[in-house]
Amino acid sequence: MLYGRLDYQRKVRALDHFLYRDGILHAEDVPLSEIAASVGTPAYVYSTATLERHFRLFDEALEGMPHLVCYAMKAASNQAILKTLAALGAGMDVVSGGEYARAKAAGVPGDKIVFAGVGKTEAEIAQALAGGLRQFNVESESELQAISRVASEMGVTAPVTIRVNPDVDAKTHAKIATGKSENKFGVPIARARGVYAEAAALPGIEVIGIDVHIGSQLTDLAPFEAAYLKVAELTETLRADGHKIERLDLGGGLGIPYERSNTAPPLPTEYGALIKRTVGHLGCEIEIEPGRLIAGNAGILLSRVVYVKEGEGRRFLILDAAMNDLIRPAMYDAWHDIVPVIEPEPGQERASYDVVGPVCESGDTFARAREMPQLREGDLVAFRSAGAYGAVMASEYNSRPLVPEVLVKDDHHAVIRARPSFDEMISRDSIPEWL
Missing domain, CATH: 2.40.37.10 (Lyase, Ornithine Decarboxylase; Chain A, domain 1)
Structure with a gap:
């Protein structure tokens, strides 16, 4: 040991x-x-060298499958950091209109910006639709309806994934756990089929995939595996229901060794191997959103x-x-x-x-x-x-x-x-x- x-x-x-x-x-x-x-x-x-190296570790870990590494810019959002990562081809995961504006100011194209967050306002939705985005990660039926309403008024179609809450204990600090049933994030996975059916019937909405994120500072791959296996099963179910599931946003959350004397979180290579093992057979484009481990x-x-x-x-x-x-x-x-x-x-x-x-x-x-x-x-x-x-x-x-x-x-x-x-x-x- x-x-x-x-x-x-x-x-x-x-x-x-x-x-x-x-x-x-x-x-x-x-x-x-x-x-x-x-x-x-x-x-x-x-350190620029450390930022660049850590991004490349994730990018290389998913080599061989279609993917985009979207930096979770809530971890550190200075323009110089964003430009450093954007130059390497990074996408951006944003959770507010301000972060969206920062990403655009750093030169990140809209088709590389994923807009997440549980409380998107109609102004933020319109901002992203006008400026361009890769997708909204939708957190609720109410948000889905708001996006449909704004997109229809603007005469555009909004690409969306729906964030499912897999009720998986990430075994991390209670304040940064996001994948348990009592957390505010996502739609309960048991209700996912109904929410996807609602999305398919709404104007101005194009469903393109599934989103999941279970927490931050995870030091064990087991919770990721449990969540991703549930996502794989849901993908098959939704496809059977007639939905186009082409993209899986698997979130971020891989931890770092704060106390170097006794912690050993998994390496990005091990995380990438887990992704390939659990969802690689589905033929989906994979998005991951590391923030902490990069910055x-x-x-x-x-x-x-x-x-x-x-x-x-x-x-x-x-x-x-x-x-x-x-x-x-x-x-x-x-x-x-x-x-x-x-x-x-x-x-x-x-x-x-x-x-x-x-x-x-x-x-x-x-x-x-x-x-x-x-x-x-x-x-x-x-x-x-x-x-x-x-x-x-x-x-x-x-x-x-x-x-x-x-x-x-x-x-x-x-x-x-x-x-x-x-x-x-x-x-x-x-x-x-x-x-």
Whole structure:
């Protein structure tokens, strides 16, 4: 077991372009200390090589069958990231009108944009129909009727897949599970035949396939297999009913190793083999929508130690990054490896820290009793695997400026979202005339 885990870690680290060189943690060929000096902290830093490599892993995993890898851009939606992936041929999975606009602005053609989400408004439906899209992933009968109504008024036909809820336990965090019967997503698979019959009778609708997505951060292939076998059976049933099922959208959700010491999620190659085994015989075009695994290990959050504080029976490491910059630990009790930018000497003494930020809430805690190399005020640290659901969920809580983003390629780096000044933040407010 130990050998298998270490072998997996080697594979993972080979795909991660944040490595120590000459005693300093680098992003590709750029020292993180250099980025901290020029951009300041906290800041998100992304590796182009890692983004590209992770996309190609999924694309290659489905080689031999018609497919499109649609990046789930809710994971990280900066224009520079979208353009990097679009240049490789990626489609985009969007869940709002804003994300649709971002995808189009990044140069992604409409026929590579899948529009998902449970609450599409009629304005968003019209926006996508006017700008072009690959399909709507429909979540309910009410949404189906709304799409039909808008498409008919516009004189166009809307391509749709219907998202079925297979009632499969993804065995992931409750807040990111989407495939159980109590979740808000999709149509119960037991009602699928009736919903497809309704769709076929509606004007302005063209049914082209089936959609399924059971959750995020899955570290076991068994739930995927259970869901995809149900989709395969439904495909045969719907075809027998006379429906044209040409496309299967299998969602995303494959997890990443946040805690590298003891996690070993499946590799994309194993995931691809599962897809071929369970639905490959159906002759459908396959779509998958990875987000976390493409962006997660491609980004780190760079921060600096402000104070080391001795408490009652514990030691606090107070950083300049806070829960408004990276909310995953506060929201999901998520683990991120936190490492010093200056490589520790072999055998260096370690200490136990509660790693916290400066926001005035006890929830602003990244880790409790975390064993780390001893650190001092002014030292730089990096939160690994922070590229997904980091910057996109950041806020300006406590009037802290929105965290900037930096993209690295080889030995170059560029600010792809600047840190706003206090004046810029305040100028967005409007004062009523009576004040």
